[in-house]
Amino acid sequence: MTDDPPxxxxxxRMASGFYVSRALYVAARLGIADLLARGPRSHDxxxxxxxxxxxxxxxVLRLLVSVAVLTEEADxxxxxxxxxxxxxxxIAGSMHAAVLLFGGITDKAWGDLLYxxxxxxxxxxxxxxxxxxxxxAQHPDEAANFDKAMSDFTRQIAIGVAANYDFSPFHTIVDxxxxxxxxxxxxLAANPNLRGxxxxxxxxxxxxxxxxRTAGLAARCAVxxxxxxxxxxxxxxxxxxxxxxxxxxxxxxxxxLQNCRKVMGPTGKLLIVEGVYPxxxxxxxxxxxxxxxxxxxxxxxxxxxxxxxxxxxxxDGAGFRLTRIIPTPARVGVIESVCM
Numbered sequence: 001m002t003d004d005p006p007x008x009x010x011x012x013r014m015a016s017g018f019y020v021s022r023a024l025y026v027a028a029r030l031g032i033a034d035l036l037a038r039g040p041r042s043h044d045x046x047x048x049x050x051x052x053x054x055x056x057x058x059x060v061l062r063l064l065v066s067v068a069v070l071t072e073e074a075d076x077x078x079x080x081x082x083x084x085x086x087x088x089x090x091i092a093g094s095m096h097a098a099v100l101l102f103g104g105i106t107d108k109a110w111g112d113l114l115y116x117x118x119x120x121x122x123x124x125x126x127x128x129x130x131x132x133x134x135x136x137a138q139h140p141d142e143a144a145n146f147d148k149a150m151s152d153f154t155r156q157i158a159i160g161v162a163a164n165y166d167f168s169p170f171h172t173i174v175d176x177x178x179x180x181x182x183x184x185x186x187x188l189a190a191n192p193n194l195r196g197x198x199x200x201x202x203x204x205x206x207x208x209x210x211x212x213r214t215a216g217l218a219a220r221c222a223v224x225x226x227x228x229x230x231x232x233x234x235x236x237x238x239x240x241x242x243x244x245x246x247x248x249x250x251x252x253x254x255x256x257l258q259n260c261r262k263v264m265g266p267t268g269k270l271l272i273v274e275g276v277y278p279x280x281x282x283x284x285x286x287x288x289x290x291x292x293x294x295x296x297x298x299x300x301x302x303x304x305x306x307x308x309x310x311x312x313x314x315x316d317g318a319g320f321r322l323t324r325i326i327p328t329p330a331r332v333g334v335i336e337s338v339c340m
Contacts, residue, residue, distance in 0.1 A: 023063045024087070025103025028096050032061070033080060033087035040077035092155075097148035105135070105142060109299050122302045132300050137203060147207060150243075151182040157242065158186025160328030161273060167191045167238070170269070174199060174236035176228055176260065177244040181208040183273070185215045196221040197233050228256050234263040242273040246293075247303040250314060257318035264339055270320055272335040277305040289331060311335055
């Protein structure tokens, strides 16, 4: 006896999965979770605060009840579940910015997935008329939300990386393309004798200065700006790239790695922090995560997820030798390599 639905129903649920993702996006845009943080409220109350049509809002909220994001009380009021609580802003484990990102511009790009399959080119460029990095540079509000979403993800990754990789032999870590510095801050906090350099584009680096100062790390962490396709800062004995290489095709990824190789000493280490694509895809949460992210790179950047053999080949072409892959609870590996 199984609770699995019949195949046609299972396929229909997959095809209509966007019903839920769009409802989540609406709830995030309206700030529903923050409004429910202090307790249950009626749809009429919520509609008044959010300037929405109360009967229609109720229908969307009840859809979210059906997937355990909210509950509906006996008196008709709505309340948060542990899942729904993650839609709150400014809490540990918040997915609010991520829902806005994936339910907004990412969703629009995925709407033209067929274009990517037909051409091999990112649908994002086709939809928005520019690549995703240029788009972020021209849309500061979207860029700020993207950085927030990445920082929310990275906090968990930082804990996993700092706990599973030994940074004690190093003196200076250079975080190449490190966003707002969330990963670097986590590593520095766990390693008081380590100094850091955050390297980013100017508009991102400027936003990183305040979080680093607030974390009390300004004295140990320099912020430098530039273009990693041209050069990266010298002076580190370990270089780290988190979710950078998967944004690019092999040619451009190799260019970034070669620039790291140029400034590294003979005993330096390079750490790529990314998911590793399984050699075999099967019906599992791990496989789905890897395959989904791989297609997301196809759609949004033209990059890709890579398997261990593909990482070995890529690193070899840039003058590195892959030495080991350290798994972490955050579903990313620390892919360590040394100079050849």
